[in-house]
Amino acid sequence: VQAAFERVLEPSLNWNLIALNLVKRIEVSGRDLEVDVNLVTRELELIDQFRIDVDALVTERLRPDSFKLRIRAVDVTSEGVSAVKQIILVGSGKGGVGKSSIAMNLAGGLSKRGYRVGLMDADVHGPSAPIMLGVNERPEALPDEYLMPVMAHGMKTMSIGYIIDERQAIDWRGVLASGTLLQFIQRTFWGELDYLVIDLPPGTGDIQLTLAKRLECA
The missing domain is CATH 3.40.50.300 (P-loop containing nucleotide triphosphate hydrolases)
Incomplete structure (x- = not known):
């Protein structure tokens, strides 16, 4: 799962989500997958397109029975050197x-x-x-x-x-x-x-x- 998300970019920064420490939770239960990510962008159009692109990538590469993606805007003030x-x-x-x-x-x-x-x-x-x-x-x-x-x-x-x-x-x-x-x-x-x-x-x-x-x- 993590390897698949290494291909996913933060839409406003065009950087790898894993490298930015923005993938916060990955939970696999049988053939069901849940992922929580943070995004820096606050633009709704970019967030909507991001969700569509991730859904397509996960469906193509991982083919889970169900996939739930939770997205929230990142508070960059909590990041810094924390990771x-x-x-x-x-x-x-x-x-x-x-x-x-x-x-x-x-x-x-x-x-x-x-x-x-x-x-x-x-x-x-x-x-x-x-x-x-x-x-x-x-x-x-x-x-x-x-x-x-x-x-x-x-x-x-x-x-x-x-x-x-x-x-x-x-x-x-x-x-x-x-x-x-x-x-x-x-x-x-x-x-x-x-x-x-x-x-x-x-x-x-x-x-x-x-x-x-x-x-x-x-």
């Missing part, structure tokens, strides 16, 4: 020592081993993900001021550099910086991940300590 199994922080006492290279290669290596990986470039002083990953696009906005991560090299990625102009300076310090970064990480719709690698700013101050304390990290 991430492991969070890895990569930091250093000073800048220019290869921290970002380690974070990128660690994330890329895990992805090549078949894990579902996210990469968060949280270095507000010098975001490097756009250049190192060769990405030049802004993340898609979701309801409730959430953001869709940008796909790059098989990974879900997010960076301060995707949001601001490369010539723009950021004057974030102390509690403001740590609070804003934490909110930025938690307001990215990561979906279901095995690992989320976070490239921290250099140093050992408020930002690093707050993120390490507030996030369940490896």
Whole structure:
């Protein structure tokens, strides 16, 4: 059943429902099937077409005696990093020592081993993900001021550099910086991940300590 739903896309995002952690329940009883899914879209036409497409797919591939599909609008504020199994922080006492290279290669290596990986470039002083990953696009906005991560090299990625102009300076310090970064990480719709690698700013101050304390990290 799960393999069949890996072919189903969220209609407004055009992303796999399983990867987004939007298939919430699958129950099989003999030849009867019930599935609960969440959708980000609130457009009734898209939801109606989604139901028709899923009914056709299930009938063709699984052929149950009965099929019940329950759909509800997802509250993206309840998602964030909730479906991430492991969070890895990569930091250093000073800048220019290869921290970002380690974070990128660690994330890329895990992805090549078949894990579902996210990469968060949280270095507000010098975001490097756009250049190192060769990405030049802004993340898609979701309801409730959430953001869709940008796909790059098989990974879900997010960076301060995707949001601001490369010539723009950021004057974030102390509690403001740590609070804003934490909110930025938690307001990215990561979906279901095995690992989320976070490239921290250099140093050992408020930002690093707050993120390490507030996030369940490896």
